[in-house]
Amino acid sequence: MNLSMKWLSDFVKIDAEPKKFCYDLTMTGSKVEGYEIEGENIKNVVVGKILSVTPHENSDHLVVCQVDVGSGEPLQIVTGASNVNAGDLVPVALDGSDLPGGVHIKKGKLRGVESCGMLCSLGELGLTKHDFPYAIEDGIFILQEDCKPGDDIHDAIGLNDVSVEFEITSNRPDCLSVIGLAREAAATYALPFEEPKPEYNGVPGNISDSLGVVIENDALCKRYIGGMVKNVKIGPSPRWIRERLRASGLRPINNLVDITNYVMLEYGQPMHAFDARFIVGNEIHVRNAKEGETITTLDGTVRELSPEMLVIADTEKPVAVAGVMGGEYSGIMDDTVDVIFESACFDGASVRRTAKKLGMRTDSSSRFEKGLDPEGCMPAIIRALQLVELLGCGEPLNTVLDCGQKRHEKKTVDFDPGWINSFLGTEISRDEMVTYLERIGFDVVLNKVRIPSFRIDIEGEADVAEEVARFYGYNSIPCSELKGVANAKLSPAQNMQRKLESVCTALGLYEIETFSFISPKYYDKINLPADSKLRESVTIKNPLGEDTSVMRTTVLPSMCEVLSRNYNLRTPEAALFELGTEYLPTSPDKLPNEPARLSIGLYGGGADFYTVKGMVEEIFGAIGIEPEYYAPEGDCAFDELSMFHPGRVAVAEYNGRQVAIFGEMHPAVAETYGIGTRAYCAKINVEELIGEQIPEKTYKPLPKYPAATRDVSMICADDIPVAKLEKLIKTAVGPVLEKVKLFDVYRGEQIAGDKKSVAFSIVMRSADGTLTDAQADAAMKRVKKALSELGAELRS
Amino acid sequence: MKQALEKIGLAAKAELEKISDSAELENLRVKFLGKKGELTAIMKQMATLSAEERPIIGQAANSVRSEIEEAVAKKAAELKALASERKLKEEKLDVTLPGKAPRLGKLHPMDVVMHEIEDIFIGMGFDIVAGPEVEYDYYNFEALNIPPDHPARDTQDTFFITDNILLRSQTSSVQVHVMEDRKPPIRILSPGRVYRSDAIDATHSPIFHQIECLVVDKGITMANLVDTLNMFLKRLYGEECKIRLRPHHFPFTEPSAEVDIVCFNCGGKGCSMCKGEGYVELLGAGMVHPKVLKNCGIDPSVYSGFAFGLGLERVTMGKYGINDLRLLYENDLRFLDQF
Known part of the structure; x- marks a missing residue:
């Protein structure tokens, strides 16, 4: 969510510098990823008035202009553009100015004629035709703004907003709006904040005469409000709307579409506008898609719908994928006459599944899927109709069609300051807690707290504790050591x-x-x-x-x-x-x-x-x-x-x-x-x-008596594994055996091809006394006998 | 005879002066003191002397003998010292040549850091437990207050085996197992592999490691969480390490926090690594959500708890200044040999 600071100031006056503002909001839970000062990379560019345009003496496609920049003598500037005439107001990059993309402008000569700066196009200021629909892309930006020579270009064209990028967590869809963030900002700085109450007059007329709404699946559509604007005049939005959309990262399109986007950004409630001509039967049906139905969405793609998807349909066909995207066919065009506004509340999980299945995540779907407040539908549509009236771009009927759930009980949660303190490990007074909660629209009555409908995330006492904690300051919570002794070990x-x-x-x-x-x-x-x-x-x-x-x-x-x-x-x-x-x-x-x-x-x-x-x-x-x-x-x-x-x-x-x-x-x-x-x-x-039971190691006494060592070497069949010989020796020697160690294996010359020579060293020892030669020799005799039986030929 | 003795004494001394090696010295000893030596020859003539002369000459002979013996011994000691000195000189080595020893292997840097963290927590009374990597949806999501179609599932792109079985996307799944299997008081740490469907790049990997910490008991407070975090991170990064908590949202904790640590690179002044903030994000934490306790059969009106989880790769990379996560899984020996 990109927030325009100018827009924010409609609701709360912030004095803090952008950097401080970002830090403070982050620390109360609205995480800021960064901020951008618009036109930050433009320096020393002012409004100039063209006094005269004369041909360049050395060039056919260059002209020489005398430009009034508000102070001193007029400046002489050479330009290649053909759309400048005496009397035009234009952006002038003065000597030593900076433009986007690291461009630096200095005084110089162009084909031998001095030029004291540069006249700028939209592109050179980092802008597009969407920002200033009256300007042309390939030529100098001829200003149609209320400004005079010498004015700084930022102020002249409104390029002086700060855009703050928030990373809003999925539990706070209410903060995906200017008003939601204004509420948080006001609470952060303990500033007054009033919920806006939009109003409009409208032209008399009963909307039911020209539109019907039927909610066929009220599990997936809690509320649907339709509004009607007659005789619309499609055209560009005024500059302030375009500026705010731009600062919020959206592209201005036309006044009616811009109004729907403006309201979505301001109130967090996605809106949609239909061309009433293309709603067959003048009836809106909120229903599941039928097997095999398709729709071409506003982005020009044909989408295959499936029955679990919720659609907005007329009497014949789907005209929008509910909460995701409108259809191309019923979209607003230059010759649209009557417009139907939709402000509805669709089931979050359903929108999420549909958007995922269709592979399109939109500004609208990403808001709906988090779960929106049905009570947010009405202020949003009133605001949209108010803007139509304000912009004079159509005649809103003074009635709207409100279907589905209109009211619901306000949620209440237990409020126990003692429990909150024991949960957080703090000593915050009840009054202080109440102050924090009231700032964000909570209403404390005795031992209960009433939760505003837009706070879909608050369900229990722990949630209220978090609200208290974030305005008390997470970093004001003291340190308290875990009590009790725990015996930890590796498994x-x-x-x-x-x-x-x-x-x-x-x-x-x-x-x-x-x-x-x-x-x-x-x-x-x-x-x-x-x-x-x-x-x-x-x-x-x-x-x-x-x-x-x-x-x-x-x-x-x-x-x-x-x-x-x-x-x-x-x-x-x-x-x-x-x-x-x-x-x-x-x-x-x-x-x-x-x-x-x-x-x-x-x-x-x-x-x-x-x-x-x-x-x-x-x-x-x-x-x-x-x-x-x-x-x-x-x-x-x-x-x-x-x-x-x-x-x-x-x-x-x-x-x-x-x-x-x-x-x-x-x-x-x-x-x-x-x-x-x-x-x-x-x-x-x-x-x-x-899992094996591996025996614990136990100490064996060190030997007291000397060992007797004997070697034995043999020639045996090559395919007898050494391990077999070793095992045989061990068995033959018996309990006095200490160690059998292989010290030589040889194949090759002097040994037949299918034979090998093997030699072991045998260490014998008794725990009861020095082993006699006779005992050792007897053991060796057994060894030799056993080996011979295996077919080994013993060598002396 | 006495004169002859004195002459022998003088001659021996004179010859001794000229001797420069132990072989010559031995010849000299034999020449003067040996059985066939000059002194012995004189002593043999003692029998011809009168009874009065005999003790006098005998004494003189003995004194000459011991003089020579002493001188020879002295010379021998000198020669030995010289020889030893010469030998030491000859045996001089180039001590800068490399040493010889069986080469030891090395643990993977992540394992080194993992053990360091495990040991800190064992010291604080935490058991180290493990849980399955291939897991039921229930343990990874539902029991953690993330029902189907919850938007939080989008932030953790999950690998599925069946509709109901997945590769765990967080070690928080172990919280549920532990709370089902044990009774409070619970203090555990659970390190392990987790899986998310992120293509591999310098900061992402479809497989990475998390370390989960869980405490459940009567009267556990957020202040206990703050203290445990401080204690752990000061032991890991040193006493001067500073952290801050920011409100955040996790479905399975309430209140939830993200914990930042003063930037390793700039120490808090702000630099490109911390995007000028002075802090870098380190881990997620919070008080166990009452619904999660309830899902695991623990009464939230009696017990409370805290939990946190951190990424081992991030800690390891921060500790060693590794700038590309891929290095940790490429197993290039030139890399592994550096730790």
Whole structure:
């Protein structure tokens, strides 16, 4: 809402400078976004009178004017325009003047003839023909204003208003009007304010003789008032109306249309004007649109209507979309004779739905959708008819047609100053509260407060408390510490999250944040099987684009995207993690599960399969669990298996559940992502671990007796996993085993192709005494026997 | 013999003077003091001496021996000190070469700020809770006093899954869950992702983070809200931080306020960043609307509460001077490495 300060001064006299005014209104709840001083960028431009026009000695299309600018000698100014004649009043940009667009005018010579300034066109002053309909666009602006040579141009053409831009919240449609803001401004400064009471005389005549109104849907139209103006004279509005519309951001059109806009801005009540010639049957029907009906709206677009939309119709067809926009056919034209004014109250939700469906939000619809006061209809139409009379542009009938709800009970709300103070934490006296409330039209009677009808937002005591608080001053409310002791702690999930973050950063991983919605194509990019359940995503009905249209069922594609982006930015190495969420559908009308996941992505920096495995091991170690790692063979719980190198992927199993998958990215997937090096990923199902009963750590006494260490090396079949050998050794050694450590794996020369050489170091220790050689040797004998049974050939 | 002893003593001292390394010193020690050394040779002749001479010469020999020993020890110490000094000199390093350590990773800047805020509130007795991101319309709108076709829905362009299920557009949805699940006194903080159908640019993202705060108890006042905001923001931004409250409208609070903070850039003088106002908008706050309490089964005639919500991206960008929101989601390592 752009407010003209000149207009405001019709209702309340404000002394404050614009900046102060904006601040003060903001602090009482009418937020100001900014303000603009009209013509601020025009300096040193005055009214001049053309004394003579003579030909230019060196040019056919330039002329030389002598111009009286009110002081001293006349100025000589050269111009290229052909529409100036002696006697004309024109805007003159003097030597050293400024014009919009950063133009600076200085004295100079044009084709050898001195020119002491410039005669200005509308455009050069930042104006258009809409602002001054009598002027021409391509020529000098010949002034038809009441002014004399030397007058400052701002005053001469009324370019001296201040326009303040308010951001009005949706609960205050009453403030989308000059009067509403005047009321707020007066209350802010404790200035007197009187509700305007428009009146007009009109020409005698019963409107019912020439117009009928039928409200067919009174749920969506609470009130409809029709007014009639006979014998209109269509023409431009007077300057003051045009100025005010311009300062409010609206384009002047013609006097009758301008009046409807003027009243909407002044009273906040949208108005419409119909050409009575085109209302077939002289009857207005407020009804729902019929299936298949269309209307060409004022903007020239054909709109398809649907039955839930409310329309204004004559006996044959819709002539306006109620509260949104009028029809082109029944609009005001230059030859219009009789005009019907509409001032109505339509249901906000219905207007909002209709405007949204038609994809047109207008000044009218944006007011209606917030909910307007049915009592606002009458003053608005009276004001419109008053303006017609004032402008002398037609003969308003002295009767109007008022249909629908005329009166309703004034809302009252309990008024308890004690409760208000206890709610705000203040000590404001009852009298002070009453003063604040009365300034904005509230009426306090004993322990009740009567709410003016235009305040649709006030429903209860808390609303009244806010009215008191905003005029008392939000920043005058004291500070008061919360009382009572509260015991706060992190939940198990948050503790897990923080632990994982600290482990991951200690492992050198950088945290990333990715979007939770992805493109369904991402599932193809990670080579997910066509029948994978992970392809069934929660799908957004109205996405911004396909790229962000489904909620991810796996966090890994997001990680791949980030690895790819960094690789393509030529970052030589990357080590990343994300604590993200997956969205796994349950049933169509139920919410999905949102399990927490940890993903890891690596490339470069010497990373290999065992780097990512080592990280996964460290993470599980930090959580306090020891899963089993193995290569998945047809028993993989992760459909993402197919994005990994088939020979370089492992899962981690804990308590009978696969809780992690990790490995090298499949070369084909890496190629899809444009990653030209080996990359590694992991996904850990964090959510499933949060609930696990992870045993508390307990202290084990430090060893008292020395350990015995023995090495064992063997040649065995290449396809025996090292983990299997290790497990076998552990079992064979028994309780004295402290640690089995792999120290060599070798394939190559001197070893048959299907074999490998493996060597372990075995540390044994007893808690009861020094382990004897005999005990250690006996254990080794068991180890060797077990290994031999597996087919391993032991080396000495 | 006595003369011979004195001569040995003098010779040893003279030779000692010329010695410059520990090997020479050892040779010298062997030459004079060793088993086959000159002094030992003389001592071996002691047996030929008379009983009167023996103690005298013996004493003299011992004194020469200890003199030489002392001198050798002294020389050894000198040589050691010299050698050590030389070694230290040789071992001089270029201390400006880079250090070696396993590289630590880093948290995302938003996460750093999020934890900072969480920790402040844990210190003030607030539990940290989470809520679903895919949510029923009821929790995101209706229970919060935003019925269908309410104009406030326009300010939050929402992504819908079905007519009834959406991506939450505000963390205020968690307020409803918490009030349904817990009994007052309630003090919670709920950070999380929210979704709005805004195309991504320097200041907008279809996904962003909010942090919601809710307090419900008997006798909670707007003055408690003002105090909590002050305490929180002073801990986050420092004691000198100044805020102001402006009346505003949110359907789920009444009274409602927008909270501004003195501009980080100009300190309140007014600059291009704060559009000359000296303050920048930081968060929305208010007293929980009685209708919302009622919707959640809490009697508004007994209990009152306050709530506020702030955008994590905005706080993070303000704190680190980040001027483009997109950087937070692009995950360019050159960016992430700066925090």
